[in-house]
Amino acid sequence: MRCTYTRPMDEGVTPIGVEADARAVQNAVRRARVGLVDRDVLTEVVALCAVSGEHLLVVGPPGTAKSDAVRRVSQQLGGQYFEYLLGRFTEPNELFGPINLQRLREGVVEVETAGMVPEADIAFLDEVFLGSTAILNTLLGILNERVYRRGNTLVACPLRLCVGATNRLPDDPALDAFADRFLARVFVEPVADARLEELLESGWQAESPAPLAGESLIPALERLSVAARACDHTQVRSLLGISVRRLRSAGVMLSDRRVVRAQRLVAAAAILDGRSFATADDLWVLPLVAPTADTQVLARETLVDLLATSKNATLLHAAEEFSRGPAARAERLAEAGRLLLEGLDESPDPDALLRIEATLREVDAAFTAEDLPSGLTEVRSQLVTASQAHAAPADS
Amino acid sequence: MSAEPLGLDWHVREPPLSPCGVVARGDVVPSLAAAAARYVSAGTDLKVCHGDGWLVVLGDSNCLPWVDGVVYVGLEDGLHLPTTLRCSPPPGVVRRAVRPEPGPIREVIVLIGHDVLVGPAPARVADLQMLVELQ
Numbered sequence: 001m002r003c004t005y006t007r008p009m010d011e012g013v014t015p016i017g018v019e020a021d022a023r024a025v026q027n028a029v030r031r032a033r034v035g036l037v038d039r040d041v042l043t044e045v046v047a048l049c050a051v052s053g054e055h056l057l058v059v060g061p062p063g064t065a066k067s068d069a070v071r072r073v074s075q076q077l078g079g080q081y082f083e084y085l086l087g088r089f090t091e092p093n094e095l096f097g098p099i100n101l102q103r104l105r106e107g108v109v110e111v112e113t114a115g116m117v118p119e120a121d122i123a124f125l126d127e128v129f130l131g132s133t134a135i136l137n138t139l140l141g142i143l144n145e146r147v148y149r150r151g152n153t154l155v156a157c158p159l160r161l162c163v164g165a166t167n168r169l170p171d172d173p174a175l176d177a178f179a180d181r182f183l184a185r186v187f188v189e190p191v192a193d194a195r196l197e198e199l200l201e202s203g204w205q206a207e208s209p210a211p212l213a214g215e216s217l218i219p220a221l222e223r224l225s226v227a228a229r230a231c232d233h234t235q236v237r238s239l240l241g242i243s244v245r246r247l248r249s250a251g252v253m254l255s256d257r258r259v260v261r262a263q264r265l266v267a268a269a270a271i272l273d274g275r276s277f278a279t280a281d282d283l284w285v286l287p288l289v290a291p292t293a294d295t296q297v298l299a300r301e302t303l304v305d306l307l308a309t310s311k312n313a314t315l316l317h318a319a320e321e322f323s324r325g326p327a328a329r330a331e332r333l334a335e336a337g338r339l340l341l342e343g344l345d346e347s348p349d350p351d352a353l354l355r356i357e358a359t360l361r362e363v364d365a366a367f368t369a370e371d372l373p374s375g376l377t378e379v380r381s382q383l384v385t386a387s388q389a390h391a392a393p394a395d396s
Numbered sequence: 397m398s399a400e401p402l403g404l405d406w407h408v409r410e411p412p413l414s415p416c417g418v419v420a421r422g423d424v425v426p427s428l429a430a431a432a433a434r435y436v437s438a439g440t441d442l443k444v445c446h447g448d449g450w451l452v453v454l455g456d457s458n459c460l461p462w463v464d465g466v467v468y469v470g471l472e473d474g475l476h477l478p479t480t481l482r483c484s485p486p487p488g489v490v491r492r493a494v495r496p497e498p499g500p501i502r503e504v505i506v507l508i509g510h511d512v513l514v515g516p517a518p519a520r521v522a523d524l525q526m527l528v529e530l531q
Contacts, residue, residue: 325410357461358462360464366480
């Protein structure tokens with residue numbers, strides 16, 4: 001994480017409190033990942049969207065830990081969490097609350113929203129597109145305006161983030177408008193073959209992160225969101241325009257709404273990286289707003305030169321995934337190396353040494369010695385020393 | 397065996413190739429052989445090709461051994477190149493210079509610097525005894 005700043009935000013740097021909040025969110029996401037395999041990007045994008053206030057659609061086959069990842073992050077952030085699996089016959093009261101029968105006898109329609117979507121800080125709606133027209137229309141109001149209206153009930157919703165999940169994107173054009181409200185998209189695949197053993201082990205141990213200790217991080221999220229709304233886009237606005245033009249020329253069609261609201265993701269990325277102003281380092285969020293998996297790949301390839309410097313001190317894996325740039329890669333590897341070194345004791349077990357070797361392999365396969373960024377050079381040197389100090393005796 | 401050195405120019409490749417092999421030359425060969433032997437003993441599926449003063453270990457990207465001083469290689473146009481570098485002339489041109497015969501390549505051909513390392517494509521998992529002899 002960056003060094004602490006002391007100058008006020010209007011001089012272009014973030015106050016110490018916001019940096020501490022970003023670090024708290026980063027730690028929450030790390031705790032949420034305990035026991036999850038290959039869901040680093042998803043958990044980080046949940047945090048990004050929670051800060052930006054933009055909603056997230058997760059697309060992936062059943063059984064790929066979509067709901068588990070979101071639930072874990074929500075638990076670590078604290079606040080009111082609502083989760084539901086929608087079906088074709090789901091009634092609105094199952095999401096928004098039952099009608100107050102007492103008041104109904106008095107001729108007033110009021111809804112008991114306690115514990116339901118209108119009072120949630122984070123909501124996860126599985127199979128979101130299976131909802132009825134009544135449900136989706138009501139959700140539109142909540143997603144857009146953060147207001148729930150039914151009869152005499154008018155609730156200002158504290159909803160910070162709604163995560164919708166689906167096995168695949170809907171074919172029905174009538175759902176396009178609703179789908180467009182989910183600005184960020186993450187496409188999840190089953191765990192890769194190379195990490196199956198890791199999945200089997202973590203699944204068998206059924207490791208869960210420790211419950212949230214201390215206070216909810218919702219106030220921290222709010223401070224970060226406020227800081228993001230005040231983020232200075234001066235340096236990046238022309239780059240955003242260039243990026244959108246390139247994307248459109250390449251066939252990645254983004255609605256005007258998505259283009260404008262993508263700035264909120266850029267701002268959130270900047271704040272989580274310790275800055276009160278957005279730069280080219282934050283453009284890695286742009287592929288996130290491309291609507292399909294193919295267009296996200298195309299977006300990344302189209303913007304490859306603009307994303308070369310992308311990185312984020314809090315969202316290491318997401319920045320690398322959506323930029324595939326050397327800066328983000330270096331930052332992620334340096335952080336991974338530092339965490340390994342911090343967890344190393346005097347007699348490390350063979351698994352710890354294997355993890356060190358795996359990180360060194362990634363570093364050496366990704367960078368030439370001459371192009372190794374300075375921060376990563378130091379970490380690599382320390383990892384090499386640790387590996388050689390605890391090397392297994394050669395077989396004779 | 398090796399082929400005649402080539403006048404290749406190398407440029408940084410971004411993003412890097414996914415590694416499918418690791419190469420050691422000279423003094424690093426014994427260390428890589430020892431590391432590969434450890435991995436094979438533990439059940440990792442690695443294949444090996446070697447020549448005079450060089451050793452190539454092939455396998456899944458997440459299962460390749462690491463020692464200081466090795467070079468990771470990936471596949472492009474049938475040739476193994478350093479994952480972090482792009483060569484000029486392009487691999488397809490170099491391949492025709494090294495193996496002008498048409499048809500699939502049945503050897504491991506590695507380009508490193510100006511050197512071309514050529515060896516038979518291994519058919520089976522690495523032999524532990526052979527790796528011990530290389531240490």
